[in-house]
Amino acid sequence: MTNKMPRSVRVHAGQIAHHEMGHYVVARALGFATGGVTLTVTMDLRHQGGASINLARSISSMEAMKEHLEARMMVLLAGAMAQTLPSKPSAAKRVDKLKATGILKGEQGAEQDYAKIRELQHLLRNLAYPDTDPASSERIAAQLKAVTDRIWGRTQKIIEDQAETIAELAGMLVDNMVIVEQWGRPADTYEVVMAGQVLERLRVVQSISSPRVWTDSNSDVVPHWK
DSSP: OGGGSOHHHHHHHHHHHHHHHHHHHHHHHTTOEEEEEEEEEETTOOEEEEEEEEOOOOOOSHHHHHHHHHHHHHHHHHHHHHHTSOSSTTSOOOOOHHHHHHIIIIISSOHHHHHHHHHHHHHHHHHHOTTOOTTOHHHHHHHHHHHHHHHHHHHHHHHHHTHHHHHHHHHHHHHTOEEOOOTTSOOOEEEEEEOHHHHHTOHHHHTSOOGGGOOOOOOSSOOOOO
16 A cells, blocks of 8 residues: 555655664664554654563662663664664665754654653662762763763664664565545545564564673764753
């Protein structure tokens, strides 16, 4: 059905498909169990999407707790980052940091991701710097930036290393969209559901690297959220 999809709808669907597959790929790379991915886009470019991720993990120490929270924050950051990857095959697969920050702050519907990230920022800072005076606002701001910059750099590395995988899966998602029949009025919504079992059988999914591959990465210029 996508050969009949208006170009503007297909372009927008492709961007949101990258967003959802960014969440999905980074979650798998970090060892989370994953389920299906869904996407809905209307003719007037409203959209809904989701990637099912199982957050249940065994946490037996404070270090394991920190690792889990960092991984969760990375998964949340991944969608906006992946959405900014260039669509042209010949273009360098680099995250556009300014665009990603704009998406997270609500320009294109990622407000829930941003709200969760903000909570995790503070929780991770509290764990990393337990002795900081709550009244030391400048020190707290610097600590928040240090936490966020490190996690941003790690996430960006995975997104850029896995850009081709994200693009391939996003393309599959869009290619499988169908228009929804609506009794009594013209159909105006395209949707797709790719079940977890279907994704698991794909060679491109099976080739996603294990979490041990990903190490800390220093990013050059990283946005800091106030």
